[in-house]
Amino acid sequence: MYKIIGFPRTRAMRVMWLLEELGEAYDIDPALPQSDAARAVNPSGKVPILMEGDTAITESVAICTYLADKHGRFTFPAGTLDRAKQDSFTQFGVDVLEGALWTAAKNTFINPEDKRAPAVKDVCRYEFARGLETLEARLGDGPYVMGETFTIADIIIGHCSGWAVAAKFDLPKEGPVYDYFKGLRNRPAFKAMMARVNEGT
Template sequence: MYKVIGTLQSRALRVLWLLEELGEAYVHDPANPQSDAVRAANPAGKIPVLIDGDAVLTDSIAICTYLADKHGKVTFPAGTIDRARQDSFTQFAVDELEGALWTAAKNSFIHPKDMRVPDIKSVCKAEFSNALKTLETRLGDRPYVMGETFTIADIIIGHCSGWAVVAKFDLPKEGPVAAYFKRLRERPAFKAMIAKLKEAS
């Protein structure tokens, strides 16, 4: 059984969602970053952390890629053109969507007050908005970014959409991207994950 360390209000959500999609059993320790529980597993104090037997893995993208590859689901095989295209969407999510959200977060409550640059948040929102336009073009009329096949790229993008709501970034209320985000939230695995975590809280 896998163990996932990290509060739900973090990138740990990506790992938990993926484990539900894979149908794999897990236990969840909703520890906060820099807590003793996290530092015991990851000296950097960062989350999420995945415990798989004696192995300790960090970084949500690395963890999700490992799990998907290990179980041969929610991903295209490494070394294929489809995998390269999938990885392109994952990298787009990290660079363009998460990058704007993370920079805004660091300058809102993560950095010490004397290091924050509050004015950068308007730039982050503009960059995020531009990225959504790119996503709309790349998505086209497909149900998921890779067509009919749901992949970890969708999980990363879906997580960013939820993060954007919390960060009060504008999301489209209609159109293909809005429908895509709704489609992701309606997946049974996503709903199952949220229900389990609510029961545990």
């Protein structure tokens, strides 16, 4: 059984979602970021952390990549053009969509008050909206970014859509990106993950 260290309403959701897709059992230690429990295994204090035996794996994208590669599912083989395209979508999700959301969060409640620049949040909303335009342009016939194949890139991008709702960033109310996000939310594994998140376990 896998063990996740990290409060569920964080990027831990990405790892939980993937483990639900894989059908793998997992326990959660709902440690908050910067808590003693998190710092004990990750000097940065960031969550999530996946414990594989005595080894701590940090950073949600690295964790998801490891699990997908290990189980041979929800990813294309390394060294293939499909994997390169998949990785480009993953990196887009992190750099563009998450980048805007994370910068806004740091300047809302994460950084010390005297280290925040509230005005930057308008720039973040602009960059996020531009990112969604790029996503729409890159989406093919779907239903996923890699066509018929659901991958961890969808998990990263899909998680950003939920984060956007919590951060009060605008999302499309119709069109291809709306349909894409709706399809992700309708996956049984996503619903199972959200049930555990709402339970707080």
